[in-house]
Amino acid sequence: MLTALGLGPAEEEIYRLLIARPNCGAEELADRTGHARPDVDRILATLVNSGLASARATTSTADARTLFTAAPPAVALGPMLRQRRDDLRAAEIDVLALVEQHRTTGNDCASDGVIEVITDIDAVRQRFAQIQDSARHEVRSMMVANLSVVPHRQNQAGYDGLGRGVGYRVILQREALSTPGMVAEVIAATAQGQHIRIADTVPVKMVIVDRDLAMVPLHSNQNTAAASILVHASGLLDMLVAFFESSWERAYPMPPSMIGDDPGTSRPSELDELDARVLALVLAGLTDLAVARQLGLSRRTVQRRIGQLMAKAGATTRVQLGWQAARKAWI
Structure with a gap:
């Protein structure tokens, strides 16, 4: 958990051990962690130099060795935590500035920054994951049968979003339930917190992230093709949100008997x-x-x-x- 503050796994392990057992020698730390003695010596030197531990030599001539004690976490880690927070805040401000610049300057494939055309399949997959990673509140999606660019089971970003507490609502085309293994996937997704409804027809595959972004196919009647349009906040996005909500109201809720106990x-x-x-x-x-x-x-x-x-x-x-x-x- 302390890797976010710049500590490596081995450094964190030894620091935590020093918290639990003050005044440990390098040999004891090596025995308890299973690390080689030279590695432990190097890690201890790093901890001491960064202020996370202190060293003192024993006064006994019969047992001359150096003992190490962890610095108090609030004192040692507090400034590091504050610095990381400041760095993240600065990065957030930079990202917001870049977003605004991107929106106002536009590009060759967009009009006033409202839409962005993506045709490369790897770029589509990357952007599909990115927009879900950016979700704060809810992801709405409409799924058709025979998805090939990012099959439902391979949408790791969706499962990560659920883990962060992001809500997911999915309208699934009825035909997709006939795909081998799809019912099992639906059951698993529902168990993890997705809300799924069934529709007789889904005219277009689509994903909407909060009220900020949407991704839809570039070409008509090519729901399984990679080429996509990324739609930014606009009247067009408002229309897509309204279309999803009206479709959601008409869709058939997944019965508990299909999901299981x-x-x-x-x-x-x-x-x-x-x-x-x-x-x-x-x-x-x-x-x-x-x-x-x-x-x-x-x-x-x-x-x-x-x-x-x-x-x-x-x-x-x-x-x-x-x-x-x-x-x-x-x-």
Whole structure:
């Protein structure tokens, strides 16, 4: 944790050990950490020179050695922490100035700094991660099937954002649920805090970060191509936000039975976990074959389960099954 203050892992380890055990010699520190004695001597010299530790020689002639004690953290690390804060604040001011300069001067691919065109696939991937890393409050996204530039499972920046407390809302095209492994990915993402809804159609893939930036495809009807437009704060961005929100209201919330057991929800006692997931996927619009592939079952097993669900609900058609499932609060 102290690496942010400029300490290396080994230096931090020995400093922490000196906090817990004052007046340690180099030999004891080497034994406790497993580091070679010359490395320990070098680290101790660094700590002493930086004011993080002090050294004193023993007065005993029978046991002449040098003992080391950690300097108080508030005294030794406080100024370093303040300096890092000042450096970060200065860097933040510089970044804001650069952002304003970029916005006002524009470039060859933008009009008044509102849009930025990115065509190289590596640059698109990098910028996609960067804008998520910059998120402070919420990331909204619309996902289509067959994503190839940054597949859902490879969006590490999204998982990092969730870890920082950034909210994520995702509208997922229904067809994407038929992609092998997608249901498992959706379940895992939901467990980590993403809010996901299903839509029959998603006309365009899109990601919106706070109300600052959005990324959409450059070309019409090319949702899986790399070429993208980065949209900065503008009336155009406001329109994209409004479009997302209206689409979110019309999208189908992920039923708890598809996600699995959760402390805030409970599965109906009439259904076991497998029946609940089969029902949720069928009502989400997947074919029997797609349900079978997602759950690792045979198509015949899925059809048999659906038949049992229809009998249990007193339904003769799948439309009636959906109605009865809603009435019985199965979904």
